[in-house]
Amino acid sequence: VTWRITHEEVVGSVQDVYANKFKELIEEKSAGKIKVEVYPVGQLGDGVTQVELLQDGGVDFAINNPGAVATIIPENQVFSLQFLLSDDMDVNQKVMTEGAAKDELNNIYLKKGIKVLDWFTEGFQMWTGNKSLTSIDDFKGFKMRTMASPMISAGYEAYGANPTPIPYMEVYSSLQLNMIDGQVNPIFAIEEMKFYEVQKYLMMSKQNTFVGTFCVNPDFWDKLGDSDKGMVESIVPELNKYIFEVQENLNTERLEKIKEVSDIQIVELTDGERDSFKEASIPVRDVYVNEVGEKGKKILDLLIKDVEKFENEK
């Protein structure tokens, strides 16, 4: 038997490490009866195409992120809102694993033909630019490449920027050709995609968290025998714990690597600067509720409560 898993990133990325760990554990636990094939970005299209493939059963498993699923499941764009999750990644980890908001989202995903098995973080999102971005003024007219998600766009429009959706694999050349001024991604991705080669500034902005979801096609899942289901379910907590450490290490090590191999300027934002961005980002929550409706409001409220709860438990 062969199971197929696809993900949105290049070889060596957080999603790729996750997929390969899944492969290793399944092949080991099934004593070789099940083979897992991993398809990184490009082989089966980009994140958006991969989600459709998963819904159609063209692949069995997929790792994706809310940015790629935004048009199918608008509610999940709550994770695209800036300055909503914690600045403490341990708190965000609890939000992903023990929170009430993700349970509610799981029901919505399932109705759209996607069964979510795991929510995890790939690290804080950071801005890179051909100029330094420390104030709202710096964003005026700034062409910011984003994933194609209305709420990500709304977030940068709130700063006066020009959000420009471009597929992931075209970001490097678009930066190189000055078709865009900047982009936003976790450090590990900025390193492996070599964005630091074509950008002058890397802002430690941490305005939101890159969220990953590990998903399975529901029909495929329903047809699995109990022991196979049990096998997958039993390794998910292990994968989750493992990937949390992996993203932490990759994001830390690769920042050092970027500093070593390039002369990109690293810009630390002051608390005051981040507060100004946060203030400007708050009205975008209303945009989310207006566009997504009552279900969205419920998830936003749950997520805010989750963050408060796990912050207070620290």
Ligand code: 6CS
């Ligand atoms: O920016 C993007 O489009 C992508 N970034 C990451 C880190 N993963 C997948 C996604 O497509």
